[in-house]
Amino acid sequence: MYKQIIRPLLFNFDPESVHHFTFKTLKILNHLPFVSSIIKHSFKVEDPRLEKEVFGLRFKNPIGLAAGFDKDGKLYEELNDLGFGFIEIGTLTPLPQPGNPKKRLFRLKKDKAIINRMGFNNEGVEKAVERLKHNKNVLIGGNIGKNKATPNENAVDDYIKCFDALFPWVDYFVVNVSSPNTPNLRELQDKKPLMQLLETLQDRNLKMAKEVKAKPILLKIAPDLTDSQLLDIIDIVETTGISGIIATNTTISREGLTDSNKSETGGMSGAPLTKRANEVVKFLVAKRKSYFPIIGVGGIHTVEDAIERLESGADLIQLYTGFIYEGPALIKNINKELLKRKAG
Numbered sequence: 001m002y003k004q005i006i007r008p009l010l011f012n013f014d015p016e017s018v019h020h021f022t023f024k025t026l027k028i029l030n031h032l033p034f035v036s037s038i039i040k041h042s043f044k045v046e047d048p049r050l051e052k053e054v055f056g057l058r059f060k061n062p063i064g065l066a067a068g069f070d071k072d073g074k075l076y077e078e079l080n081d082l083g084f085g086f087i088e089i090g091t092l093t094p095l096p097q098p099g100n101p102k103k104r105l106f107r108l109k110k111d112k113a114i115i116n117r118m119g120f121n122n123e124g125v126e127k128a129v130e131r132l133k134h135n136k137n138v139l140i141g142g143n144i145g146k147n148k149a150t151p152n153e154n155a156v157d158d159y160i161k162c163f164d165a166l167f168p169w170v171d172y173f174v175v176n177v178s179s180p181n182t183p184n185l186r187e188l189q190d191k192k193p194l195m196q197l198l199e200t201l202q203d204r205n206l207k208m209a210k211e212v213k214a215k216p217i218l219l220k221i222a223p224d225l226t227d228s229q230l231l232d233i234i235d236i237v238e239t240t241g242i243s244g245i246i247a248t249n250t251t252i253s254r255e256g257l258t259d260s261n262k263s264e265t266g267g268m269s270g271a272p273l274t275k276r277a278n279e280v281v282k283f284l285v286a287k288r289k290s291y292f293p294i295i296g297v298g299g300i301h302t303v304e305d306a307i308e309r310l311e312s313g314a315d316l317i318q319l320y321t322g323f324i325y326e327g328p329a330l331i332k333n334i335n336k337e338l339l340k341r342k343a344g
Contacts, residue, residue, distance in 0.1 A: 002327030015105045015114070025235030026078045036081055037077070041082040045335035049342045050085075053217040054293050054315045055170050055243040055278045057171055059139060061085035061335050062310065066297045066318035067143035067174060067220075073119065073128040080138045083331040088318065089128060090143030091176045094161040096124035097147055100181060104266070108259035112301060114321050115261060119181045120145050125165045132169035142218070148182055155188060156200050167208060167323035173215055175201065178222040178249040180267045186222060194219075196241040208271055216243035222343045223276045223298060225250035227283065234288050244293035246318070248273070248278045251298075270321035274299030285313030302327055305332045307341075 010018045029035045040133045050061040064086040065079055073089040087319050089304055091250045096320055099121025121126075125144075132140065144166070146158035163173060175186035188194055197273065198219065219242060223232055250267025257272060277298030296314030301322040309317050315317060322330060 002329060005123055007327065009276060011204070012105065014103070015107055016102065026075060030078045030081070033062050036078075036150055039081045041077075042277075043332050045083060045225075045332055045339070047335075047339055047343050049224060050335055051315070052085075053305070055172065055218075056213075056334075057139065057216065059085045059316060061204075062166060062316045063331050063334055063337070064141070064295070064316060064318040065323065066320040067091055067141070067176070068118070072123045073131040073140075073317065074136050076140060082328040083335065084319075085316075086139040086141060086171075086217075087130075088141035088143055088174060089162070089170075090122070090174070091120050091145040091179065092122050092125045092128055092142065092162055092300065092335070093120055093145055093147045094125055094158050095147050096127070097149075098120060106261040106264045106266075108257060108261050108270070108299030110259040111257050111262070111270065111272050112325050113257065113259070113272050114269055114270050114322070114324065115264045115266045116214045117181045117210055117264070118157060120179065125162045126135075129165050132166075135169070138217065140170045141172045141174055141218075142166040142268065143174040145176045145179065145182065146185070152184055152187055155193075156197050159197060159201060160204065163204060167213075167215060170215065172243070173217045174246055175217065176220050176249070178220050180222070180252050189222065189225070189229070189233075190257075191236065194233075195236055195240065198220075198236060198242055202240050202242055218242065218244045218246050218293075218295065219248040220249055221280070223233065223251045223273060224253060225278055225280075231287060236283065237292055238289060241293075244295065244315075245284060246295040246297060247284060247314075253277065253310075264315065268330045269298065270325070271299050271301050274301070274305055278309060281309060281312045281314050303333050304335045308338065 067088040067090045076087045100119035103116045144162035146155040250269045283294045292314040295316045296309040297318035
């Protein structure tokens with residue numbers, strides 16, 4: 001029903017307006033009697049064989065929602081009902097910020113892709129914390145970044161503020177230095193500033209762990225990194241002792257696109273990213289000297305895409321654009337195929 005009726009209807013309207021409309025609608029529907037139960041029954045696949053332990057956390061299934069969809073933690077309970085094994089909120093910054101001027105979100109229907117230049121629009125980390133205090137049992141990742149007005153030389157301070165505020169309320173952290181939509185942010189992926197940032201956060205993590213358990217810290221990287229830069233990333237992960245990598249963020253490449261919106265600036269996600277995101281996962285697996293977990297994200301639109309990413313070495317996967325184009329049935333179908341393979 002989603003692909004035949006709901007998606008064609010929604011795709012007639014501005015994508016950012018549709019996003020807000022969908023959030024409000026899901027909130028309202030889930031407050032109606034029995035609706036939440038019907039949604040869970042329709043999409044959730046629960047089976048102990050789907051469970052997976054990664055960086056010390058127990059995931060009910062390996063399919064998560066990538067950051068950027070529920071930036072402010074407004075809908076994590078409702079999204080969890082659709083069958084995700086975990087929800088990543090953010091990117092969050094210390095102070096609220098409106099993001100880049102609209103229009104800033106574009107569908108590329110011919111390519112099954114999206115270009116966004118949102119610019120870390122969010123209500124600030126403290127607002128998200130207030131919502132997370134009501135979380136009952138959803139496994140939450142906190143994706144953190146810096147405010148646009150914060151110069152790179154002070155970026156560490158912004159990440160620390162977000163880290164400290166979210167520490168009691170999220171299950172793992174993601175350090176986002178790879179969005180193309182905040183000016184100069186990707187410069188923080190260079191070896192020296194990235195090492196400093198991750199060492200600072202990991203040191204803080206271990207100090208806080210004297211009272212409570214340390215939280216896994218992951219680094220989200222761009223698909224546009226060269227092999228040499230990816231080798232630097234592996235060295236940084238292994239040197240700092242952070243828990244793993246999320247591969248990958250959106251791309252600035254426009255290779256192979258045919259839709260008229262392809263000239264829009266911003267990060268591109270969706271089906272055209274499938275090949276490159278998978279290549280990055282394979283490279284990391286082949287070149288790492290010691291094991292660290294990898295969450296694979298980017299261009300997962302089909303069950304086959306998901307299986308390929310997992311077989312390439314990803315421990316978990318995340319959906320974003322594939323979820324928008326294919327609907328919640330994609331989560332269910334991936335989980336059912338995983339169970340089928342375990343039974344076989």
